[in-house]
Amino acid sequence: MKLTLHEINCLHCSSVASFTVVTLICVLVCPLQGKPSYEMDEQNPDWVPTLLMSPPSNMSTSDRRSRRKRRRSGAAKDQTAAKVQTATDMSDRQVEEQAPETPSETPGEPNNKHTAVQTIKAGEELSEAAGREDEHEPAAKRQPTKCQLCEERMAEVNRLLQENRELRSELNKKQLAENFFKDDTKKVTYYTGLPCFAVLLSLFNTVMPFLPASKKLSQFQMVVLTLMRLRLDLPVQHLCHLFNVSHKTLSDAFADTVDVLYTRLKPAVNWPERHCLQADMPPQFLKTFGKRVAIIVDCFEIGTEKPSNLKALAQSFSQHKGGHTMKYLVGITPHGSISFISNGWGGRASDKHVAENCGILSNLLPGDIVLAGRGFDVKDSVGMMCAEVKMPSFTKGRGQLDAKDVEDTQAVAHLRIHVERVIGCMRNKYKMLHRTVPITLLLTCEGEETTLLDKIVYVCCSLVNMIVKSNAKETSTC
Incomplete structure (x- = not known):
């Protein structure tokens, strides 16, 4: 007021x-x-200030905001005025430097007015330029900073993506998947027994549509772990650690894969036609028996754990091996491929009993010759098929054999060694057939009469035939 x-x-x-x-x-x-109190009267209420000791607490937010805005605008005006003053000073200096060169019309007031007008115009232009610079300068400064930050982040993202790809590639190589075996024949041969990755991939493509899906293992890994167990006879627990799965998952995957391989690889073990055998008979067979040799047979045994059932205990004990075994009859062609494999029999069964009851005789044709060992005394059974069995001669109480018998025995023994070589190669390549197998493999599969061990032996024979055919193709190509 x-x-x-x-x-x-x-x-x-x-x-x-x-x-x-x-x-x-x-x-x-x-x-x-x-009014002021007496300075010595400390008990008086007016001895100290008591009114308006603090600013009012009910001050509105809008008032504070408006005052803050006024302060900021005042500061901005002061800053602008300072810049204008600076620009004016600069223009004055420029005018003073140009003054001696510029002729003046009159020595008095007109020249001063002209200079003042120029100074004011220059100051206004500089102030406007300064204002524009002030308006654009923060954005210009922020833009490079922002772009630089984006580039740094993009570089970091690209580096992490590249590192992720490298780690994934390295992980795939450690996971015993396709990349682990690709372009490395030594790994394929060591872990699977197959000659190269192309054969492994061909085998996988044959069985892939029939393999069950697994949450923990890929279909390729199921095939690989099955071949690794057959090839190296690795303990199940060790394979569980390699593939990072449980014992049950690995056992189920092994059984399922063996079942699919047994079904899909059955054509690999087949009895060839007679004209196929005679068209390419090896010379040593031609020289001794002509083109009549159809098959060479022999038996091998696989050790098993001691069964708890008394009947199975008696049937599986082998006098020849001195332990509990399963016996299999194998027949090979003169070319060296496996053409017949029987189901398993208890180790107590004789070679003659296995040969007469495994079904091999039904494949013989009239005039065929079967090369066998001394235990296969099946002349009567083979004679019923109008075929002939050639085996080493017995002395039968005689002191020595006749010259003709010695010559025939040497010829049969020399040719029979091929079947022993094939059986030895199969058991050496797939070491699971060389060691004692658990009794659980002797249990028949659900809804079938075939045991899991029978399927394993059949799969091994099929794989050996694949290897033989692959080597024959490579030899013919070379």
């Missing part, structure tokens, strides 16, 4: 007012009044 000079004089002259003009002005400015 403001008072005019006249009002003040009137109040001064008025007798109604009992206080001075200064007091009246103070009252108008601040209605709160008081």
Whole structure:
């Protein structure tokens, strides 16, 4: 509230007012009044200030915001004024430097006015330029910073993606998957027994559509772990650690894969037609027996754990091996491929009993010759098929054999060694057939008469035939 000079004089002259003009002005400015207390009276309430000790707490937020805005605008104006002043000073210096070169029309006031006008215009232009620079300078500074930050982040993302790809590639190589065996024949031969990755891939493509899906293992890994167990006879627990699966998962995968391999690889073990055998008979057979040799047979035994059932205990004990075994009859062609494999028989069964009851005789044709060992005394059974059995001669109480018998025995023994070589190669390549197998493999599969061990032996024979055919193709190509 403001008072005019006249009002003040009137109040001064008025007798109604009992206080001075200064007091009246103070009252108008601040209605709160008081008086100082005695300085030694410390108990007096007025000894210390007690009014308006702090700013009001109910100050509105809008007031504070408006004051803050005014302060910022004032600071901005001061900064702009300073820049304009700087620009003006710079223009003055430029004008002073150019003054001696510029002729003046009159030595007096007109030249000064012209210079002042130029100075003002230059100052305005510089102030406008400075304002524009102030407007654009923060954005220009922020833009490079932002772009640089984006580039750094993109570089970091690309580096992490590349590192992720490298780690994935390295992990795939450690997971015994396709990349682990690709372009490495030594690994394929060591872990699977197959000659190269192309044969392994061909085998996988043959059985892949029939393999069951597994959450933990890929179909390729199922085939690989099965071949690794057959080839290296690795303990199941060790394979569980290699493939990072449980014991049950690996056992189920092994059984399922063997079942699929047994079904899909059956054509690999087949009895060839007679004209096929005679068309490519090896010379040593031609020289001794002509083209009549159809098959060479022999038996081998696989050790098993001791069964708990007394009947199975008696049937599986082998006098020849001195332990519990399963016996299999194998027949090979003169070319060296396996053409027949029987189901398993208890080790107590004789070679003659296995040969007469395994079904091999039904494949013989009239005039065929079967090369066999001394235990296969099946001349009567083979004679019923109008075929002939050639085996080493017996002394039968004689002191020595006749010259003809010795010659025939040597010829048969020399040719029979091929079947022993094939059986030895198969058991050496797939070491699971060389060691004692658990009794659980002798249990028949659900809904079948074939045991899991029978399927394993059949699969091994099929794989050996695949290897033989693959080697024959490579030899013919070379």
